[in-house]
Amino acid sequence: MSASPTITANAFAAERSRLLGIAYRMLGSRADAEDVLQDAWLRWNESENAEVRSTQAWLTTIVTRLSIDRLRSAKARREVYVGPWLPEPLADIDPVTPESKAELASELSLAFLSLLERLGPDERAAFVLHDAFDCDYDDIAEVLGKSPAACRQLVHRARERVTADRRRFQVDEQTRRRMIERFLEAANAGDLPAMKALFATDAHLISDGGGKQVAVHRILHGAERIAWLFKVIFRRRTRDMERRLVRINGELGFATSFGGKLHSVTTLDTDGERIYAYYTVANPDKLRDFLPVA
16 A cells, blocks of 8 residues: 555655765766656655655665666767766755765765766765765665675775775865965966966866867866966956856855856865866856856
């Protein structure tokens, strides 16, 4: 026997924030994560949910498996994507996870989500469930249909691949703000030496336009090449260009607009002294969180 519609809806609503957090970490796309939750809701609504022993376990399993399926199909699309692919940035954090901003900044930054792209679907699922949501190996085994030992190995392998290149520093918001302001001052002045000094020698820049907006079509490496890019942008800039501070996945970043129309949002990886990575998303399909509601 199914539970009443109200009970069914309330049970799903109680888990929605957690489920969206899982799906977004798995897919790097708010839109895809919402689609997964819609599919999960339909299955939950049609199930004999009164007989489900654990609502959280049942829904976690469904959302994770749907995310794995979607991730596998997305792989083919991303192989023909124009230029580098970056996760869809979020303007704020509250609908995605109940965690604190400090925890979110390390787990949901564009830099960290980009690292998760290196993992296979099962690796990513095991890692996300274990490290971000404290699921034990027995529960992960139920979700993935594998043994606990196999899931332990998946998490271990994923953690090794991710932590090898994960940021080794955390900076407070004031330090991040100062670094962004230093960069914007140098970029707005076209100060090549100052920009070059701000970037680490092994820094990289990733720009995602998706073929729909002006962007760099390959990853740039090195302080000098990156600094020269901003020198060129300065030479071509127009008076209606504006950069303003925004929050991106829980971290302070900035948005760039032309004539009042949003072009891109950017976040930096920094230790407070140098910029190690520069991520900018210009694909308009990924900026819906930052666009004003019509």
